[in-house]
Amino acid sequence: MTRPTLFSRFTLLDGAAALVALLALGGVLWSPKLSNSIAKATGVLRPIQLTVDVRNVPAADPVGLIETALAQGNTSIIIRNQPAGSLQLSNILDLTKKLVAVQPDGSVVTAEDPNIAANSILEARFVLHGDGIVSKSGVVLAGTNLKIGTPVELEGSTYRINGTVSNVKAQ
Numbered sequence: 001m002t003r004p005t006l007f008s009r010f011t012l013l014d015g016a017a018a019l020v021a022l023l024a025l026g027g028v029l030w031s032p033k034l035s036n037s038i039a040k041a042t043g044v045l046r047p048i049q050l051t052v053d054v055r056n057v058p059a060a061d062p063v064g065l066i067e068t069a070l071a072q073g074n075t076s077i078i079i080r081n082q083p084a085g086s087l088q089l090s091n092i093l094d095l096t097k098k099l100v101a102v103q104p105d106g107s108v109v110t111a112e113d114p115n116i117a118a119n120s121i122l123e124a125r126f127v128l129h130g131d132g133i134v135s136k137s138g139v140v141l142a143g144t145n146l147k148i149g150t151p152v153e154l155e156g157s158t159y160r161i162n163g164t165v166s167n168v169k170a171q
Contacts, residue, residue: 047171048132048139050087052077052152052163053095054124059159062122066092069156075128077141078153084142087130095123125166126154134170 059065069075070092077084098110116123133140138147150165 045131046134048130048134048141049167049169049171050128050130050139050141050146050165051167052126052128052154053166054122054126054154054161054163055095057122057161059120059122062120062124065122065159066094066124068158069126072156075126076155077128078155079142079144079146079150082142082144084144085130087128089126090129091127093125093127095125097123122161126163132170139168139170 069089073089074086075089076086096116097113099113101109101111103109130141132146135145138145140146144150146165146168148165148167151162152165153160153162155161
């Protein structure tokens with residue numbers, strides 16, 4: 001009589017179950033929440049300030065949109081179609097274009113562009129605060145390098161608008 005070896009006791013189903021268990025363990029170890037927790041504990045995360053410019057966004061009530069967004073206090077950010085978490089919204093600056101006219105006497109007169117007000121267009125700069133990793137290549141938020149010119153989406157309960165990163169500062 002021969003004794004069964006260790007490998008003859010395992011079936012293909014046992015191998016598949018072991019592979020699934022290893023993949024689950026790998027997913028837990030490499031999850032973004034766990035790596036963010038580790039980064040916070042080690043002090044790698046630092047406060048950052050991010051400004052996002054939003055231009056030519058049609059809105060029925062641009063002023064109401066700004067007030068609603070400020071009242072919520074935070075906004076979700078999506079970078080390259082990947083959710084990157086939520087950042088605190090500290091301010092929204094009006095970037096409405098101004099018309100400039102030089103008068104015959106040499107003085108300069110400025111006025112708001114009436115076309116923007118008539119067409120209800122939002123032009124604003126969102127000032128956001130949060131935590132990011134500062135590396136040699138810049139600020140990293142949710143595994144993505146943030147640089148000036150990076151297209152992002154800002155999302156709140158009543159809006160989802162496209163914008164462009166206009167400034168990144170590590171504090």
